[in-house]
Amino acid sequence: xxxxxxxxxxxxxxxxxxxxxxxxxxxxxxxxxxxxxxxxxxxxxxxxxxxxxxxxxxxxxxxxxxxxxxxxxxxxxxxxxxxxxxxxxxxxxxxxxxxxxxxxxxxxxxxxxxxxxxxxxxxxxxxxxxxxxxxxxxxxxxxxxxxxxxxxxxxxxxxxxxxxxxxxxxxxxxxxxxxxxxxxxxxxxxxxxxxxxxxxxxxxxxxxxxxxxxxxxxxxxxxxxxxxxxxxxxxxxxxxxxxxxxxxxxxxxxxxxxxxxxxxxxxxxxxxxxxxxxxxxxxxxxxxxxxxxxxxxxxxxxxxxxxxxxxx
Amino acid sequence: xxxxxxxxxxxxxxxxxxxxxxxxxxxxxxxxxxxxxxxxxxxxxxxxxxxxxxxxxxxxxxxxxxxxxxxxxxxxxxxxxxxxxxxxxxxxxxxxxxxxxxxxxxxxxxxxxxxxxxxxxxxxxxxxxxxxxxxxxxxxxxxxxxxxxxxxxxxxxxxxxxxxxxxxxxxxxxxxxxxxxxxxxxxxxxxxxxxxxxxxxxxxxxxxxxxxxxxxxxxxxxxxxxxxxxxxxxxxxxxxxxxxxxxxxxxxxxxxxxxxxxxxxxxxxxxxxxxxxxxxxxxxxxxxxxxxxxxxxxxxxxxxxxxxxxxxxxxxxxxxxxxxxxxxxxxxxxxxxxxxxxxxxxxxxxxxxxxxxxxxxxxxxxxxxxxxxxxxxxxxxx
Numbered sequence: 001x002x003x004x005x006x007x008x009x010x011x012x013x014x015x016x017x018x019x020x021x022x023x024x025x026x027x028x029x030x031x032x033x034x035x036x037x038x039x040x041x042x043x044x045x046x047x048x049x050x051x052x053x054x055x056x057x058x059x060x061x062x063x064x065x066x067x068x069x070x071x072x073x074x075x076x077x078x079x080x081x082x083x084x085x086x087x088x089x090x091x092x093x094x095x096x097x098x099x100x101x102x103x104x105x106x107x108x109x110x111x112x113x114x115x116x117x118x119x120x121x122x123x124x125x126x127x128x129x130x131x132x133x134x135x136x137x138x139x140x141x142x143x144x145x146x147x148x149x150x151x152x153x154x155x156x157x158x159x160x161x162x163x164x165x166x167x168x169x170x171x172x173x174x175x176x177x178x179x180x181x182x183x184x185x186x187x188x189x190x191x192x193x194x195x196x197x198x199x200x201x202x203x204x205x206x207x208x209x210x211x212x213x214x215x216x217x218x219x220x221x222x223x224x225x226x227x228x229x230x231x232x233x234x235x236x237x238x239x240x241x242x243x244x245x246x247x248x249x250x251x252x253x254x255x256x257x258x259x260x261x262x263x264x265x266x267x268x269x270x271x272x273x274x275x276x277x278x279x280x281x282x283x284x285x286x287x288x289x290x291x292x293x294x295x296x297x298x299x300x301x302x303x304x305x306x307x308x309x310x311x312x
Numbered sequence: 313x314x315x316x317x318x319x320x321x322x323x324x325x326x327x328x329x330x331x332x333x334x335x336x337x338x339x340x341x342x343x344x345x346x347x348x349x350x351x352x353x354x355x356x357x358x359x360x361x362x363x364x365x366x367x368x369x370x371x372x373x374x375x376x377x378x379x380x381x382x383x384x385x386x387x388x389x390x391x392x393x394x395x396x397x398x399x400x401x402x403x404x405x406x407x408x409x410x411x412x413x414x415x416x417x418x419x420x421x422x423x424x425x426x427x428x429x430x431x432x433x434x435x436x437x438x439x440x441x442x443x444x445x446x447x448x449x450x451x452x453x454x455x456x457x458x459x460x461x462x463x464x465x466x467x468x469x470x471x472x473x474x475x476x477x478x479x480x481x482x483x484x485x486x487x488x489x490x491x492x493x494x495x496x497x498x499x500x501x502x503x504x505x506x507x508x509x510x511x512x513x514x515x516x517x518x519x520x521x522x523x524x525x526x527x528x529x530x531x532x533x534x535x536x537x538x539x540x541x542x543x544x545x546x547x548x549x550x551x552x553x554x555x556x557x558x559x560x561x562x563x564x565x566x567x568x569x570x571x572x573x574x575x576x577x578x579x580x581x582x583x584x585x586x587x588x589x590x591x592x593x594x595x596x597x598x599x600x601x602x603x604x605x606x607x608x609x610x611x612x613x614x615x616x617x618x619x620x621x622x623x624x625x626x627x628x629x630x631x632x633x634x635x636x637x638x639x640x641x642x643x644x645x646x647x648x649x650x651x652x653x654x655x656x657x658x659x660x661x662x663x664x665x666x667x668x669x670x671x672x673x674x675x676x677x678x679x680x681x682x683x684x685x686x687x688x689x690x691x692x693x694x
Contacts, residue, residue, distance in 0.1 A: 094530050098337050111330075
């Protein structure tokens with residue numbers, strides 16, 4: 001599946017990336033093509049190979065197999081060039097906690113050999129609202145501020161591509177929203193972004209999403225495409241105490257999974273007739289409202305994480 | 313992009329980047345910093361004042377079976393020597409043996425029956441010294457002194473009947489040692505301390521500095537940046553070279569003004585030799601840090617290396633007293649060569665030609681270990 005229109009320049013263009021650690025295959029033939037200037041979401045359960053893929057993209061890990069380019073440089077032969085023009089934000093905060101925000105940025109600016117260092121650091125601090133805290137030690141910052149500082153540090157050298165590994169984990173909703181506004185702003189300036197996340201609302205903020213499981217790409221496309229490709233049918237049941245029906249529905253034929261969210265019971269499956277049959281006994285209970293709905297991204301992801309299903 | 317420094321090769325600017333970062337971190341980490349100042353001070357005082365491999369005033373018991381005048385001369389001579397502290401008199405040989413056995417005394421001196429009469433008759437009586445030799449180092453000098461003392465005491469007495477009226481002879485233990493005629497231990501220990509302190513702190517701090525990056529996750533970030541391993545190593549090592557020289561200065565000041573250690577050779581030459589030695593230790597610490605997975609392992613490796621550096625290097629025990637296999641091991645250790653260099657320069661006034669045989673092994677060590685460190689420092693996370 002290739003979502004690119006001909007003639008589009010790709011910031012990331014890799015095929016068949018593989019990486020194994022000992023006997024465990026972490027990434028098993030991943031293809032990703034991200035056109036320049038787009039924001040892509042990279043999703044999948046824990047341990048599915050997202051971090052490993054990102055590390056291969058930014059030259060931190062050497063792929064065992066596969067080929068391709070990242071911002072025009074060969075991922076196998078030119079990792080040092082990639083490092084210069086990619087901003088990589090690690091999953092765990094990886095700046096120096098015993099340095100202040102400003103000292104961290106100064107260090108990064110010196111390592112990248114940036115000109116007008118002071119001015120640049122000043123501007124970046126200002127842009128991300130860090131000016132007042134610049135002398136605070138990074139280790140004393142809360143999660144949201146740390147993440148903001150990390151973003152400042154990895155875009156200081158004006159990278160062409162940002163690889164963000166779960167940037168918003170453990171960050172409050174307001175800080176997450178601010179963060180995404182900044183991402184979209186950067187994207188409008190021409191920056192390409194690949195971001196991993198476990199949040200559905202964040203996935204919906206991306207131009208496209210790639211979902212991987214056990215080291216393989218399971219599905220990709222816009223949110224709408226991913227939902228359509230899933231072939232999933234979802235019914236919602238509303239009413240008092242609907243959760244009591246979970247046990248009986250979970251075992252019923254045709255029901256793939258049952259989830260309770262938004263005060264509604266989401267019952268999903270692939271066969272509309274079987275699902276209707278499973279729901280038939282509930283139709284006579286007063287106070288319950290049953291209706292078919294478009295599956296949400298969350299329904300699709302819960303379904304994708306089930307071990308049984310591999311490819312759409 | 314225009315903003316970026318386009319050079320791909322070695323960049324002093326990036327070394328400075330790492331260097332500045334290390335200095336800031338060192339300044340923030342007050343604990344480590346104070347340890348690095350405390351270590352030389354503590355060791356200087358402990359080794360300089362507390363440890364003495366030529367102990368005096370060792371507790372001694374005498375068993376006297378003869379009250380003659382020669383016996384009394386011997387006792388007087390022993391009393392005048394500061395090696396022996398004649399604090400007990402044993403009534404019987406069994407009593408004496410018990411005191412030695414219990415550790416109440418380190419020596420028992422037995423003057424046999426008819427000692428004076430036998431000397432007058434020329435029968436050459438035996439004077440017995442029983443030494444607690446569990447610590448041979450502690451006993452050996454006293455034993456040597458004993459032989460000398462008794463001989464002098466008797467020869468003076470035997471000059472003639474009038475000999476006894478002469479002023480009492482000055483009984484001194486003459487122990488002949490070159491370069492340290494007074495046998496002062498800290499002349500040997502204090503310069504040697506420089507080697508031990510530098511080995512300890514230099515290997516440890518670099519081993520920890522790099523492992524700390526890995527443990528805190530900042531290593532991944534460092535790898536993702538365009539900085540060459542050699543630049544990281546230099547930037548991390550230089551601040552500690554400065555720290556090393558601060559430590560050396562502390563010890564040398566102590567050596568000069570507290571212990572009055574002679575400084576015969578050139579301090580400039582010593583300073584240069586110290587530079588090579590520090591670099592060798594830092595390279596080793598850096599290599600450790602590429603092997604150790606966490607700071608605890610780095611610490612363990614440092615201790616593992618430190619023990620032979622103290623015990624086998626000739627700092628504590630005479631190098632020539634060791635078996636050949638131990639000597640072979642210690643020839644690899646930088647501290648072995650450095651001990652010879654520092655003592656040679658300070659105590660013997662050695663020049664470059666004399667110390668060169670011990671400088672090139674240090675350079676060889678530096679080159680080999682430095683290369684190993686570079687090879688082991690991976691630019692990827694694989």
